[in-house]
Amino acid sequence: MPAVSKGDGMRGLAVFISDIRNCKSKEAEIKRINKELANIRSKFKGDKALDGYSKKKYVCKLLFIFLLGHDIDFGHMEAVNLLSSNKYTEKQIGYLFISVLVNSNSELIRLINNAIKNDLSSRNPTFMCLALHCIANVGSREMAEAFASEIPRILVAGDTMDSVKQSAALCLLRLYKTSPDLVLMGEWTSRVVHLLNDQHMGVVTAAISLITCLSQKNPDEFKTCVSLAVSRLSRIVSSASTDLQDYTYYFVPAPWLSCKLLRLLQCYPPPEDGAVKGRLVECLETILNKAQEPPKSKKVQHSNAKNAILFEAISLIIHYDSEPNLLVRACNQLGQFLQHRETNLRYLALESMCTLASSEFSHEAVKTHIETVINALKTERDVSVRQRAADLLYAMCDRSNAKQIVAEMLSYLETADYSIREEMVLKVAILAEKYAVDYSWYVDTILNLIRIAGDYVSEEVWYRVIQIVINRDDVQGYAAKTVFEALQAPACHENMVKVGGYILGEFGNLIAGDPRSSPLVQFNLLHSKFHLCSVPTRALLLSAYIKFINLFPETKATIQEVLRCDSQIRNSDVELQQRAVEYLKLSSIASTDVLATVLEEMPPFPERESSILAKLKKKKGPGAVSVTELEDSKREGGELNGGSDRGPDTAAMAASNAVTELLGSVTKIVHFLVFQSTPSPSADLLGIRSAPPVGAASTSAGSLLVDVFSEAGPTIPPAAVNDDGFLRFVCKNNGVLFENQLLQIGIKSEYRQNLGRMYLFYGNKTSVQFANFTTTTKPVEPLVEGGAQIQQVLNIECLTDFSDAPLLNIKFRYGGALQNLTLKLPVTINKFFQPTEMSSHDFFQRWKQLSQPQQEAQKIFKANHGMDTEVLKAKLLGLGTALLDNVDPNPENYVCAGVIQTKSQQVGCLLRLEPNAQAQVAHTAHSKVTAKCLEKISHSGSEYNRSLNAEDE
């Protein structure tokens, strides 16, 4: 085997590297580098033409200097020259320099395309590979433009060498990911799939990555790969450990290729062809069997390689989720790993079991390992392993074991690593709510949480406990008693004071009969915490005090005195001062009746998804809540909250909103009174609340439909895919999506970050019942009575950028005839915009940075109607971006900025609309984004343009 000597071939380089290593200080190093840079510069500028060797050596030195972290501002031309050398070592250094430095100098790319072209057509496999590697490493759009059509040819040509095929496959993959629009499918596509049969395992290894990526984007075109992959896998799995020679790694045949094959299969559902499926199941069984065989080597490499395949096979089994036998076997295998001495295996087993827990077939099998998992939570040294154990406990939790799991998690919390406390708190809070059978247990758990880990209890958690207590009258007395006891502790967390203040303010009367918790005792207890609390908590306490005046007239004098003292009424904090002044006045001038009306018990909160769940989801990371789980909790949560109707509230409740609801509602009502002087009926007062209570939801939704109805366009007969209504939703969220003689479909939707919720209202306009009413999204009631309306809620998550709106198919029977309707759901990428404010300077700096052609889209379109400033502004705001004032030097132009939120990424987007007033007919819309999503945006943009016009009509 070759032993490479130091810096072999380039003595000058080795000497330079040694010098640098010998430098005693940073200054000395910089001095040495500057000397070398001067030397190289003079050589490059010198009269004497440098030979290839010297050029290579100097370019290599420059590269070394760059890698040390210094800027290089010359030498690029010399590197480009090296590309045309016919010596491998010179070419290699040239390509390397370009691949490494290309970020800092994109001008370079244009210069090298010619050299790459020459090397690609050189028929010299070494040179071809160098060129392909350079394209794969740089992967710029210019390169895709130049070579995207050439590389597939190289890949499938009969006479291409194997190593070149390997590089070509991955090079194409890179270009496809960079610029999918430039890599056109063609007759090469089917031949690429057949590379799965290639004799050379290296070619298969490389090609399969390309095929997997292509399959993910075009599953139908590539579905023949399934049977090919299965037979390839089967041949590998059944081969003896020595059959594959070069590709056997520590007695394991082709571990990486096996993993890649199993991963490719995860792009597809289980094979439909019985024979293929049978063969695949056999493979999976063999893999599971092998895990039980005695190891062929004691080396960790052997077991790692074997288990890499095993874990990938288990992923596939979970992906199919249709073979109970395999799922249970997988679970048993992982169960063995839970006690393995290798930390890696214990970690991976916990992680993998987490997904098994969500399968109905293996959920019970997973639960049998509860003791081991609890033990892991207590004893593992690596915090990331403990974290997985906590995730798994969370995933395996159901009604049968909730109390045990919650108790274990609570006791773990006392010593838990700081980094995972917050997440643990959220999980405990969710489990306690989801599986609460009796609410006293729920209240105890949450108060314990606050006691143990108060600092990590986020607002969502304590808001939630209050929402639930307010909505469940059977637990209010218990909650008041428990929180009263908790507040007795000499030091209690501020969050406890908040909960205490709120609950006693509402329900203190329920425990006031006991002399130990008489009104004054309650008040003194709360007030003893007052001076230790922050402003928001004090504000809350002041509201609790005014509620006390209403609940317990005997406390009035004491509380008025407190409110009257200078530290309240002259508090430097405006909010506190205002509350003190207003509450004092209110308590002195309002009659008992008025007081009772204003300070009435809080109405039930609208039912909504737990905001805690939303928060946990936001934390993402492994073990975060999946969308299905969200649905689960909705089902189960419905029981807890006493109804399945859900109010029109966003999934992730805005914290500010919640604060308003919890803290502000009282003051708001008070303001109303003070300034209007005549008390209004309580119904109106409640109407001030930002969200209507449950009872009002359906009526308000109904009236919305009526409102929108009046401005709806002409009725549209059912068509193949109906998207007329769709356009008007680009800039707005509510309205009528569809209407004909029979059916009206109204929509209300709201979006926040990458999440959205859509309420669909299906109204039967006839007097006859619709039977068998089904939609493709979710089950609804199958019968819709004449004149009735049913409601459906969809939770939407934007995973990645998209251009096609999801389709909604609706079927029902009307008087014997089957009605079939397909509509585009008005979910466009701009719904996930988050407006972004920025200064003129920032805007144009970013605008200029986005200079690549693929980052920019421009459309010129006619305005069907006049360009009214206010209308345009409203539309632009409707698009979801922030409309920026005083940014564009030309006041005629409109400038917007926003960030599209998807689960996988955030995409910044800048937009300029340049109306051409003279022509009165042309707008120039111009938008820039920071990359990939562009075509989607411009797509959405063109829809937006259409909608501007459509809506103008």
Add this chain to the structure above:
Amino acid sequence: MNISGSSTRFSVFLFFLPQIRFILIQNRAGKTRLAKWYMQFDDDEKQKLIEEVHAVVTVRDAKHTNFVEFRNFKIIYRRYAGLYFCICVDVTDNNLAYLEGIHNFVEVLNEYFHNVCELDLVFNFYKVYTVVDEMFLAGEIRETSQTKVLKQLLMLQSLE
């Protein structure tokens, strides 16, 4: 998937399909011996990533796993004497396959440089890139056969 932290909201990642994000070889002092990037980062970001990886990996001991969560990704790493070999991949990627991918790569380096040591990587940094490109390309595993890779490297070595 914002790998670059909250400071750069406008960053965008082309690659959301699982793949290698970068490969790093660092010594215990945090000096980089190889950095191979499979997605676009600007130079400041690269430096930040290098420092973060070093901070995350060096505090772990032999009883810990070879995997560590890192921003929205994970680092699969293995320590050889004073060198940490780290691969950054997506959370859904196969941990053990990449762990052994590292070892396979190290065995090739060991064979190629004849008992590889840190200095070999310093003085022959430009050759290490060639070895990497033979085994990993475009963020994917390109070739796994040590025999084939070494044969190819030997052939390249013989070229002028």
